[in-house]
Amino acid sequence: MKLQGRGVLVTGASQGLGKVIAETCVAQGAHVLLCARDKDRLESVRRNLADLAGEGQEILAFAADMSQADDVEGMVKYAKERLPQITGLVNSAGIYGPMGPAEDVSLREWVRTLEINLIGTVLPCRAVLPIFRKQNYGKIVNLSGGGATAPLPRFSAYAASKAAVVRFTETVAEETKDAAIDVNAMAPGALNTRMLDEVVAAGPTVVGAAFHARALKQKEEGGVPLERGAALSAYLLSSESDGITGRLISAVWDPWESLHQRRSELSPTDIYTLRRIVPKDRGLNWG
Numbered sequence: 001m002k003l004q005g006r007g008v009l010v011t012g013a014s015q016g017l018g019k020v021i022a023e024t025c026v027a028q029g030a031h032v033l034l035c036a037r038d039k040d041r042l043e044s045v046r047r048n049l050a051d052l053a054g055e056g057q058e059i060l061a062f063a064a065d066m067s068q069a070d071d072v073e074g075m076v077k078y079a080k081e082r083l084p085q086i087t088g089l090v091n092s093a094g095i096y097g098p099m100g101p102a103e104d105v106s107l108r109e110w111v112r113t114l115e116i117n118l119i120g121t122v123l124p125c126r127a128v129l130p131i132f133r134k135q136n137y138g139k140i141v142n143l144s145g146g147g148a149t150a151p152l153p154r155f156s157a158y159a160a161s162k163a164a165v166v167r168f169t170e171t172v173a174e175e176t177k178d179a180a181i182d183v184n185a186m187a188p189g190a191l192n193t194r195m196l197d198e199v200v201a202a203g204p205t206v207v208g209a210a211f212h213a214r215a216l217k218q219k220e221e222g223g224v225p226l227e228r229g230a231a232l233s234a235y236l237l238s239s240e241s242d243g244i245t246g247r248l249i250s251a252v253w254d255p256w257e258s259l260h261q262r263r264s265e266l267s268p269t270d271i272y273t274l275r276r277i278v279p280k281d282r283g284l285n286w287g
Contacts, residue, residue: 002238004029007058007083009075011066011124012093014041016195017143017188017226021090023049024230025237031058033079036093039063058083066093066120076127088139088237089128091121091165096195097157099206110157117161118168125172125183132181139237142169144185144248149274154207166248166274173246182245184236187252188229224252232256247272 008025012018014036025032026049034049036042039061046061053059062078064071079086097113098105121142132138146152147159148166166185173183196215204212232251235241243263249256249272259266266272279286 001029002234002240003088005031005084006088006237007031007033007079007086008088008090008237009033009035009079009086009124009128010090010092011035011120012091012143014038014045016092017229018090018092019045020226020230021092021233023052024227024234025088025090026053026057026059028234028238029054029057030088030237031083032060033075033083034059034061035064035066035075037063037065066091066124067115069123072123072127076124076131080131085135086128086131087135087137088141089124090141090143090233090237091124092143093117093120094143094145094161095158096155096198097161099199099202100154102156105157113157114161114164117158118164121165122168125168129172129176129181133176133179136180138176138179138181139241140169140172140181140183141233141236142166142183142185144169144187146187148185148187148248154211163274169248170246170273177245180242182236182241182243184241184245185248186229186232186236187248187250188224188226188232228252243267248274 003025008030010018010022010025010032013022013034022032022034034042034046042061042063046059050059060082062075064075066072094117095113098109125140128138142165144166145162147155148162152159169183169185176183196219199207199215200219229251232249235256240260244259244266
């Protein structure tokens, strides 16, 4: 029960990875506030999780758009009133956005993707940070993805937003080191969620033949279990990971289960961060 008695806010909790993260937090003993835009779906998830909760566990729901400051402020105010203590935030709400060449897609949809993926991460972080600073403790987990670390043709809005989320994560981690607040980003791997269904439905002409073929193969083979990313989230929300901050951690490829044992080695390095590569990093001397 790594999260026993802790209060955790999970955005994007009505479906997909966010829902499984919320389930894992409940199973680990946390009081959980579920957040998403779809009120009916959110309430259905809340009822199901309440049935799994132990005695005294608070399982709450608050319908809100994370890209809207008033909604986020209302969510955090509600959490402060109802949860015993807020120690964790998971920003899981996100979309792929418009698919196709950057010059062809709708600019309005492109901007809306940044509002949901980036601003929808920034606003909740801003809202909980004063709470965390006051209690001199807190945990934030921001959802990243493959678009953050490599070009993602025909998904420019998604890729740009996720790269921005990682740099925002690293920056806030530096700003809050003196307050015992850990801020990390998580790459959950290739998941079979509604976003994959959207890629398959869009077709090879829109998303590219190679990407579409990979999506079909992933759909057939099952993709990465959602529980893997949820387990990493629980780890990063727990006291076990105290002092690990400013990192982009892969749920699939990184040995995160034992990362606390390497805390002293990790802390002074740029391992699990986004950095510029220069010629000498590749054994070249260009003067």
